[in-house]
Amino acid sequence: MEFYRSHVLVCGGTGCTSSGSNKIVEAFKEEIKKQGLDKEVKVIKTGCFGLCALGPIVIVYPEGSFYSLVTPEDVPELVSEHLVKGRIVTRLLYHETLDEDEAIKSLYEVDFYKKQHRIALHNCGVINPEDIEEYIAMDGYQALAKALLEMTPEQVIDEIQKSGLRGRGGGGFPTGLKWKFTYNAEGEQKYVACNADEGDPGAFMDRSILEGDPHALVEAMTIAGYAVGANKGFVYVRAEYPIAVKRLQIAIEQAKEYGLLGNHIFDTDFSFDLEIRLGAGAFVCGEETALITSIEGNRGEPRPRPPFPAVKGLFGKPTLLNNVETYANVPQIILKGADWFASIGTEKSKGTKVFALGGKIHNTGLVEVPMGTTLREVVYEIGGGIPNGKKFKAAQTGGPSGGCIPKELIDTPIDFDSLISIGSMMGSGGLIVMDEDNCMVDIAKFFLEFTVDESCGKCSPCRIGTKRMLELLNKITEGRGEDGDIEKLEQLAETIQSASLCGLGQTAPNPVLSTLRYFRDEYEAHVYEKRCPAGACKSLLKVVIDEEACRGCTICAKQCPVNAIQGERKQAHVIDQDKCIKCGVCIEKCPFHAIAKR
């Protein structure tokens, strides 16, 4: 082993990559070489640290200094100050890690990380995902060895069942039971598959696991193959995740090279092979039967269930299909035992859940919390609250299949059953926070636009029904709503729910139903008063200048992109409502705060 006195970890997740972390890696390598430290300091590109809002992120060990918003220009200073002279560059430290008296706190004492419990993400941001030996050093593949050498397939399934692990893709079906069904299904040839077709807008949990810890998936699927009696696995991942695909490919190749995939693993009779199948990014392909059809090479359309994939799946054979995050928990359960896992979480929802925090929240990023953590803790303590002093209005969980949680229910514990009881669902883990400026009708419209786009068109309730619902919502948000429209929406929603073929259609009306449930008054204001209480629906707004406050400085008139503002110098200006596109530029630019949306 070569000893390096310092490790520079640069986040190589999609978030930080898009804010330029590759350039930072290059800059570090170059600068370290220039200063003659390349035998002393190692630069490692890792997976996501979770705090994407502050990317690109760099952590320097052994001090554990957490630098945020780093630019390539900062690198020479970091190298010559921190790595050469041992002086931490406090200017670039994540401000939460600095105490008031300038003492530096450990990363794990910071609010964002303190309340988290990382199981599925435990290696993300810690190891180099492209180096199998780093994964092995973190006890990687030990669970596979334990399963193959010390346990029977029945014992593995038993352990998973006892752990209480439930599907992290959204449905929350008991994972052990699914494994048992596949194990019990008759057939010589069986398959294991992984759903990495994460499609919810704003969700990136699975992507981050694939990018940060791809070997966890390889190991878990191999264990699953052993448990259910399959010798072949498929990972269905969208081509829109190029970094994830590349790292998974590297992981599979390395595992083969080390004999952890292939024939006679650990000298047993068990052989297993893994293959990646790229999807084109259709939302419906996240539905299990559509996903299977797509892997087979056909157009990704769902088919009726039963038969369930456990009985008749890929190529007509019994198939075990789980989501990435579900698999990521498996090696830990085998290694640390079902009792350990079952001790985390709530009575019916065990373990942790990864959430992708987005929307109106400070710490946009990835968090993993024990089941049963309240929404308030996630939003305010981990997420750092709402920016610009705005008030929390609601959170949307479960993406286009889920629903919203209003502020009255912010103390609801987040677990599968509590969320369903309030009309939302866990979903895959997207958590979008909305403040008082978000119009709930507009949000419902946004998600419905998504499902209309993504409906595969096979069954008419979904194909036509969602389209009709969207038309009604457009009508309402444009100020053409009529008496009875809300009732029509409800009626359509019910029909679509009960008559659609697959989960996409059955859940498509959820955003509308749940916003109606908690924010019916907003719908009514749109329909009957032609008013948008949040001030978000453009057609229902007027931008007006307060005559009293206007000093006639002409700034607004100069800034208006459509020349809709008229008025003499030093006299009150007026907006021509026919020309105005309600872009809001004048509101921002007015030095006297005389312009507002009404």
Next chain:
Amino acid sequence: MKTLEELKAIRDRKISDLQLRKENFEYRIAVGMGTCGIAAGAREIMTTLMEEIERRQLKNISLTQTGCIGVCRLEPLMEIQDSKGEKVTYVNLTPEKTKKIVVDHIINGHIVKEYTIGYAEDINK
């Protein structure tokens, strides 16, 4: 790879590398790398330490540098802090002294009194 032993061998070989990214170290070594330290040959001490740690496969060691602590005339120097926070400062180092300190202090837990700052100060009096 055919056996669990092979897997464990890879883990053990690699684990000391990753230990650096945890925050519980058995010993923290800080070499004085201010201008005074560098001029007196601190870099050589640093490379000696790295070589020794690598050669002896030492685990749970954090090796960092620190700035000038104010006794420039005693450079090169280093501080070794154990997990209980006890700190020993070694001064007027040479690569040979450094190697002895690694063996006696880090591996066997015996402080090398004659190289410590207290000893050096007593002699100077």
